[in-house]
Amino acid sequence: MSHEEKKREEPRGTMLERLLARDRKTLARALTQVESGDTQAAELVAACRRSMAQQGWSRRAVRLGLTGAPGAGKSTLVEGLTRALRQRGRSVAVLAIDPSSPLTGGAILGDRIRMQSMAGEDGVFIRSMATRGHLGGVAAAAEDALTLIECAGWDVLLVETTGVGQGEVDVVPLVDAVALVLAPGMGDAVQAMKAGVLEIADVLALNKADRDGMDELEQEMAAAEALTETVTGRAPRTMVRTVATSGEGVDALLDALLAIACDRDGVRQQQSKQNAKQAADLRVSGPLRESGPQIDHLGIAVHSLDAAEGFYRALGLEPQPRETIAAERVRVTMLAAGESRIELLEATEAESSIARFVARRGEGLHHVALRVRDLDDVVARLRAQGVRLVNEQIQVGAGGHRYVFVHPASAHGVLLELVEAAH
Numbered sequence: 001m002s003h004e005e006k007k008r009e010e011p012r013g014t015m016l017e018r019l020l021a022r023d024r025k026t027l028a029r030a031l032t033q034v035e036s037g038d039t040q041a042a043e044l045v046a047a048c049r050r051s052m053a054q055q056g057w058s059r060r061a062v063r064l065g066l067t068g069a070p071g072a073g074k075s076t077l078v079e080g081l082t083r084a085l086r087q088r089g090r091s092v093a094v095l096a097i098d099p100s101s102p103l104t105g106g107a108i109l110g111d112r113i114r115m116q117s118m119a120g121e122d123g124v125f126i127r128s129m130a131t132r133g134h135l136g137g138v139a140a141a142a143e144d145a146l147t148l149i150e151c152a153g154w155d156v157l158l159v160e161t162t163g164v165g166q167g168e169v170d171v172v173p174l175v176d177a178v179a180l181v182l183a184p185g186m187g188d189a190v191q192a193m194k195a196g197v198l199e200i201a202d203v204l205a206l207n208k209a210d211r212d213g214m215d216e217l218e219q220e221m222a223a224a225e226a227l228t229e230t231v232t233g234r235a236p237r238t239m240v241r242t243v244a245t246s247g248e249g250v251d252a253l254l255d256a257l258l259a260i261a262c263d264r265d266g267v268r269q270q271q272s273k274q275n276a277k278q279a280a281d282l283r284v285s286g287p288l289r290e291s292g293p294q295i296d297h298l299g300i301a302v303h304s305l306d307a308a309e310g311f312y313r314a315l316g317l318e319p320q321p322r323e324t325i326a327a328e329r330v331r332v333t334m335l336a337a338g339e340s341r342i343e344l345l346e347a348t349e350a351e352s353s354i355a356r357f358v359a360r361r362g363e364g365l366h367h368v369a370l371r372v373r374d375l376d377d378v379v380a381r382l383r384a385q386g387v388r389l390v391n392e393q394i395q396v397g398a399g400g401h402r403y404v405f406v407h408p409a410s411a412h413g414v415l416l417e418l419v420e421a422a423h
């Protein structure tokens, strides 16, 4: 099921629940609240962070930034990157931030009219944001907005900053990789270097490569990179020639950005506030790494979480905060183990499947959980094969993740949980 179809389920409930259910209108409203510094927004953002933390994420989506002087063709490049990501099967949310413009009801259209034509498309969400009214400044407002968007389930966030200056520098720590867009004949390079923006870019996009002056621009930038390497030892950065209007070079630019974003030991990951392990977990859980289904976790039924956690701690596995799932009458704790996890389950009531399991067989392996990309699709295929599911409907767990259990009778003796990958 596509992102677009999910929103038509008309979710009810709290704003957080509607956000987790990927309701676009709720997201749009929440972003407006963030923009205007509404206190309700701060509560919702905090709830989103808690919800993601329960799943072991500090960030969920892959975040790519694009910056550069007006007229360099950023918006057209954003459009091209959006199309490229859609072709790769990812949903894309674009957040265009203008740190210097006055509040205009959240819409700075300018050359973004072409992009607006994509706004109604399946798997594309576009939002402009003015941040002058936000008390915490541009970076705080942008981080809140990005948290809301990724909590609402979008795969890739493209953050476009307009103008060249402090706003760009502030936004950089919020993204996993950033491209500086330069075009020939604009004096951009010099301007950008003065503003310090050149320093913070990971990739240089030399746009309008079909124009005169491209060779000069490339030589100028290559010389600057070589000089920097001599002085600081920093390796020259990737330069990609693009023609945003024709789409030339856009895939190469995307790949260059993703290479930085997925680099677990990269400088940016070490600099960012989240610890390196969380970043690694994020990359694994994130949408751009997985191909087929993979083991999400092993569920182990125990008498007591207190007792079991001590054992796993001794093994070097750190328990995450416990969570009670009322519907399943169970209390769980997750332990990150490399690219997978161990889930310890303790019954909260005698009349529960975990309590019955432990009474009948003692402590032990209770279920195996596979992470799949499209749960609806997998469930439909299993149903078509006559596979027996424990639940009739796909369940929604704490934190909004979707799952279903396949009965051991159909799964060759194993209780098999299928959980949907974040997207």
Ligand code: CO
Residues within 6 Å of the ligand: 297, 299, 343, 367, 369, 417
């Ligand atoms: Co489980």
